[in-house]
Amino acid sequence: MDCRIQELLSTRRFGELKQLLSRMNEVDIAEQLDSLSQKELLLVFRLLPKETAADTFSYMESDVQQSLISAMDDVELRAVLDELALDDTVDMLEEMPASVVKRVLQNCDMQYRASINQFLRYPEDSAGSLMTIEYVDLKGKMTAAEAFEHIRATGIDKETIYTCYVTDKNRLLCGVVTVKDLLLAKSESRVEELMERNVISVRTLDDREQIALLFGRYDFLSLPVVDNENRLVGIITVDDAIDALQEENTEDFEKMAALAPGDESYLKTPVLQHAKRRIIWLLVLMLSAAVTGTMITHYQNSFAVLPLLVAFIPMLMDTGGNCGSQSSTLIIRGMALDELHPRDLGRILWKEIRVALLVGSALAVVNSMRILLQYHNPLLALTIAVTLMCTVCIAKCLGCILPITAKRLGADPAIMASPIITTLVDACSIFIYFNIAKLILRV
């Protein structure tokens, strides 16, 4: 379909292009504008049906938005801004250079500008930055019929009309009512009889990860955001919650692979930026591993006597790392899904120790058989088996203690994942290995 837009543009078949655009989904159009020049971009944008132009705009990548804004005149810009939901405008501005922000703000009316400025002040990961003010606001005394009238009169500009929020005269949130409730009720029923009074709401500064989990838990389509006095200040819709959920998951994947956070997609991130995101942790972990190396030099005499000892270092290190990363991944994910909590540490540790004994024994048995077959040395097999057992136990314990400790200290448990745990387990297992070797093999 990509080539089709391009083709119709280059052969100047604008009539057909307009028809094509009117049949396409806004998300798909936005995606395909990515590859156009600024001039083509403006041309295509002007051919969009009026009612979908702003929607399409909100789905564009921020570099495309910026290119388009600088190509538009003020009248066009105002027309787009008028149709754009407040949260989309704020999202857009967060990515723009100061000059563009200034031009956009100049083209908003005063009240809208004030709202934008307020929203831009919320921290990036908070409910405040995720919410929108375009919600349907009902009063308890309204009848179902009046509520529908209100929705009909104001609904066109709302992010969602399906969950309506009931506030009193002080803007305090007192209930929610869904369009389904209203539709299935008698038209003279009062909103206050139909509404659910036990409203689950979030605060403006609540973390978006927690909010995304609430959507998953309660199957909401939207969630009200209140200030400290329980006044309704906005709502968060499920589509924004899904986006937040995906971003949080991506962040966890990246943290767990020793990557500093990044905003752009892989291909759009320049090489230097990629290198920057990776170098810090690599340096830290490399220098920590050097400590393990220095430790090894203390055991030179051991492997001078029995060089074969060195051959088992990779296997011990890898197995320790893998065991630790299995445990830490289960714990970190469990905490991210709110299924595990720091108070469960005792139960988790008890479980991990038993798992470690089982898994460690199995690995030790298999590995001993291999060593007996390959080197015919029972004492060596015993040394490796004991070391393996200890390494697996330490790895599994660190794998659950460290993420939980991080969480307790208010840090993100995802930091305490495979890379750090591997480095720590390496040091422990090398230390244990050579000391057990000294003991059993007398080297």
Add this chain to the structure above:
Amino acid sequence: MDCRIQELLSTRRFGELKQLLSRMNEVDIAEQLDSLSQKELLLVFRLLPKETAADTFSYMESDVQQSLISAMDDVELRAVLDELALDDTVDMLEEMPASVVKRVLQNCDMQYRASINQFLRYPEDSAGSLMTIEYVDLKGKMTAAEAFEHIRATGIDKETIYTCYVTDKNRLLCGVVTVKDLLLAKSESRVEELMERNVISVRTLDDREQIALLFGRYDFLSLPVVDNENRLVGIITVDDAIDALQEENTEDFEKMAALAPGDESYLKTPVLQHAKRRIIWLLVLMLSAAVTGTMITHYQNSFAVLPLLVAFIPMLMDTGGNCGSQSSTLIIRGMALDELHPRDLGRILWKEIRVALLVGSALAVVNSMRILLQYHNPLLALTIAVTLMCTVCIAKCLGCILPITAKRLGADPAIMASPIITTLVDACSIFIYFNIAKLILRV
């Protein structure tokens, strides 16, 4: 609040308990039934308001559901089944032993039983197993007012009423119309004038991961599922898509940490099950690492001459592993989000090579300085620096080539993550290390 239910139960204050339950959210009630005995469970369930009992039931853990079903008589069971959405019934039955499934099916009417049996046949990760048949079905000739009448008459049992599906007399899907469109339209407008004809739909056998991505992309509240002839067979709602998304993410986290998939939450999984999920990959990777070990024995003469060489093995192995896991994580996640595709391999590889050169140089410089300070041996520093550069390059290349190859072969790229890549990179870097040492240090 947990103690509150327990407390009211034990002091037999059932009136208060009933009141408490009527104010609580179904999800929260379901969660707290987890710790009750079968007798208490049935008692609490009977105190639930009639309209929320089935909803609460659908949110319970499957062991609680099973315990409750065996405590209920057939009349009660039928009452719950009548209110339960088809997809929730199917989800429940997927987890139940055969005897419970039989009893449930015996208490369904014939048509419902047929639908259940059909749904149970869809593969677990498919659109078919995620969908429900409780959707609002409109005809193109209906007016908006008639559509509302239809929704009012049938909407109470539907999973969602907000997106309505328009079918012709052959059940072919011909459009969607939202309640918002209907509400904002004149009451005499026809559905066929209001509906969107370019419907994005999925097939019954489509993968749920792709479907979850569609929700994220298009901000849908529900998505129609059609058969091969484009006949509407069901819909998927956004709440189920969020659950699928979270499960897919969890699966990826686990695969990337060399864990076999598991269904239960961490604490509910027995120790033996935990051990089973971990042992397979640990064994495979342990035995692969043994190959690296055997390789090392070929270089015994080198580290007999210069034992210090052994000290750098942990650092080289860890750094290689970390570099590989950074790249593979970015690539795997990019493909999971549909941002990267196998066709991008060339661009990705070119980017990774440049990143590897930058990152490798930085690591090599820092490490050389450390070695010069600690051991005053420039040739050793050079050996390690060259090995580091090669290791980083290989790790970054494998980190992007392997997941992409897995995807091309139709396997899950998440398999080709840190553990496997670390094992492979280890072997390469040990080989390079000792050969370069031979060349530069003449050992």
